[in-house]
Amino acid sequence: MTPIKRCWRPQGRFLREFARTCSVSAACRAAGLARRTVYRWRDADADFRARWENARGRVVERLRDEVMERALVGTERPVWQDGRIAGHETVVDTRVLWKLFQALxxxxxxxxxxxxxxxxxxxxxxxxxxxxxxxxxxxxxxxxxxxxxxxxxxxx
Structure with missing residues (x-):
């Protein structure tokens, strides 16, 4: 197999965007790379694969935090009255809470x-x-x- 040339800048841009969005497509667009290129890098380069998994792990942690906050603390939603926002209420996502309970x-x-x-x-x-x-x-x-x-x- 042909060795893969290390392109640190495009890889770094890809990994930063991937960690932010957890979307390979969006990260490829941001870095100006083809999807097949990053998958080829991931398959052939252990260092890049480790950095990919690290970026993916950060996204999972961020998502876990967001889910826990929505389930336990809730989110602010506007309360409308006569076509205007009259205030806000905290709404807990009970579906997420139930799924967490079932998982535990x-x-x-x-x-x-x-x-x-x-x-x-x-x-x-x-x-x-x-x-x-x-x-x-x-x-x-x-x-x-x-x-x-x-x-x-x-x-x-």
Whole structure:
């Protein structure tokens, strides 16, 4: 494969915009790059890939902060009266709050609660079978050692 020329300035512009928007297309437009170029850089250059993931991580953190604020603190919305803004009210996004709750309590309250319970039961059964199998193997191994010891001492 042909080595990729490092273009720090376009890469830096791309990564800054990508960290701001989490949009490859918007970051490419801002840096004047083709999408296939940045994907090729990401696939071939471990340093660029690490910087890409770092930029993506910053976006995820920012989004997480925004979601938490909307769910817990709320956002200011105008209150209209007679075609004018009469004041503002704080509105908490209860849909986001509910989704956060479901994510935190996925085993008991989430949409996949039954599936997760069934998986836990399958895992418990598998664990029980593995334990029983290990006990049988240990008993068989002990029998073989005892038989080998008897043969070695000539008592069989």
């Amino acid at each position: 309590q996925a085993e008991t309250d989430g949409p996949r609660a039954a599936e997760l319970q069934a998986q836990r039961e399958r895992n418990a059964e598998l664990s029980r079978r593995l334990d029983a199998g290990e006990k049988r193997v240990a008993a068989y191994d002990a029998e073989l050692r005892a038989a080998a010891a008897r043969r070695g001492s000539g008592t069989e």
